Amino acid sequence: MFSSCLKCFVVLVLYMAEYLHFPMENNMEINKETSEPTSLDHLRQWSQWQLLDSILPTGGFAHSFGLEAAVQACLVSNVEDLRIFVVHVLENTGSLLLPFIYSATISPNMQTWHNLDKMLDATLTNEVGRKASIAQGSALMRLAASVFSDVPSLKTMRDASLASGGIAFHHAPIFGLICGLLGFGFETSQRAFMYITMRDIISAATRLNLVGPMGAASLQHQIAVVAEGLSTKWMNREAEDACQTAPLLDTVQGCHGYLFSRLFCS
Numbered sequence: 001m002f003s004s005c006l007k008c009f010v011v012l013v014l015y016m017a018e019y020l021h022f023p024m025e026n027n028m029e030i031n032k033e034t035s036e037p038t039s040l041d042h043l044r045q046w047s048q049w050q051l052l053d054s055i056l057p058t059g060g061f062a063h064s065f066g067l068e069a070a071v072q073a074c075l076v077s078n079v080e081d082l083r084i085f086v087v088h089v090l091e092n093t094g095s096l097l098l099p100f101i102y103s104a105t106i107s108p109n110m111q112t113w114h115n116l117d118k119m120l121d122a123t124l125t126n127e128v129g130r131k132a133s134i135a136q137g138s139a140l141m142r143l144a145a146s147v148f149s150d151v152p153s154l155k156t157m158r159d160a161s162l163a164s165g166g167i168a169f170h171h172a173p174i175f176g177l178i179c180g181l182l183g184f185g186f187e188t189s190q191r192a193f194m195y196i197t198m199r200d201i202i203s204a205a206t207r208l209n210l211v212g213p214m215g216a217a218s219l220q221h222q223i224a225v226v227a228e229g230l231s232t233k234w235m236n237r238e239a240e241d242a243c244q245t246a247p248l249l250d251t252v253q254g255c256h257g258y259l260f261s262r263l264f265c266s
Helices: 003-028 042-052 066-070 079-096 100-106 111-123 127-147 152-164 171-181 186-207 211-233 247-254
Strands: none
Touching: 042 186, 066 079, 066 127, 066 186, 066 247, 079 100, 079 211, 079 247, 100 111, 100 127, 100 171, 100 186, 100 211, 111 152, 111 171, 127 152, 127 171, 127 247, 171 186, 186 211
16 A cells, blocks of 8 residues: 555656756756846847847948948959858957947946947048948838837937937947847857848848849858858957958948949948
8 A cells, every 4th residue: 555655756756856846957957158147038039039130220231331332442353252242241340349349248238238339420530431320220220219118218218319419320339228128148249240140231232233142141151250250250349440451441431422323322
């Protein structure tokens, strides 16, 4: 009798361990970057994905990051030239802009954002790139303040900044600010900025007929390995450490305004 009861008890314990313990683990997986249960982040992830969605009307596809000017200057004429160009732009993005993404993400408040915006405005010497940064940043902040209504501080900061004046609304600090308020980890926000930069350049190359859609997808997949290496190389630096690594690209983009015919704004 005692043996039968003991067997029943063991079976019951095994049943509870198998069918009650594992669902709890699935519902409470730990996010290694934030150390928070992912069940608390599910709704927030939808907003994070939307921020990276190409359908978000921030105006990124109106800019070629100097690629159109490089094509007309015969610096880029084939897929291999394009690959080299994209890698150099990503290197420059990592060295120059990732520090602003990092600083804004770890301290997503209006004072930090304003300081970073003024610093980047003084750093960008290329007028074409500077205007492109302001155009994309202004569009992103306007859209985020309207779409992400569950983060009311976005609208409050935008309204206060417009009223005070003196803020250029550069893209990188605003992207970092929004990433911080949407709960991105600081490393994820930097990789995300590198990703959208790579995506937009390759999209511009497709419209310039340098590569077809299938070739563009393949190229993006190949460059992802390099992009990860560059992200790691330039990641987690303060804004004071921002620097240029490819001044020729800056010069070429500055010539965009002199092109006789143009498909892109920059």
